[in-house]
Amino acid sequence: MARADPWSVMKVSFLLSIALGVCTIVAVAVLWMVLDAIGVFSTVGSTISDATTAEGGSSGGFDLVSFLSLSRVLVITTVIAVIDVVLATALATLGAFIYNMSAGFVGGVELTLAEDE
Numbered sequence: 001m002a003r004a005d006p007w008s009v010m011k012v013s014f015l016l017s018i019a020l021g022v023c024t025i026v027a028v029a030v031l032w033m034v035l036d037a038i039g040v041f042s043t044v045g046s047t048i049s050d051a052t053t054a055e056g057g058s059s060g061g062f063d064l065v066s067f068l069s070l071s072r073v074l075v076i077t078t079v080i081a082v083i084d085v086v087l088a089t090a091l092a093t094l095g096a097f098i099y100n101m102s103a104g105f106v107g108g109v110e111l112t113l114a115e116d117e
Contacts, residue, residue: 002108006096013092014085021081028077032070041065 035041045064052062103109 002103004096004099006093006100009096010089010093014089017085017088020088021085024081024084025074025077029070029074032068032073036070041068 042065048062048064
């Protein structure tokens with residue numbers, strides 16, 4: 001392989017990054033729902049609330065359940081996924097440019113394919 005077309009690399013890496021981003025968002029949503037269904041957030045939330053309550057008990061402690069709501073978690077996951085799409089696409093395209101420059105010096109990568117009988 002003597003050259004990788006940067007435009008093709010950018011298109012393919014963009015599509016793969018989008019697919020990975022969607023999979024990440026779905027996986028986080030499913031994981032959050034499972035953890036919520038088994039009561040992890042409420043148990044850990046009550047422990048943290050008890051630990052952060054003032055001595056007199058008049059002021060409530062930190063409310064983990066409202067802080068880690070599904071909508072907030074999905075917004076943060078979406079922002080991270082969008083950043084990942086941009087970075088992965090840019091790095092793959094930069095990698096194609098760097099490969100093309102180094103392939104010009106050393107001649108590229110030679111692949112020998114054989115049919116398995």
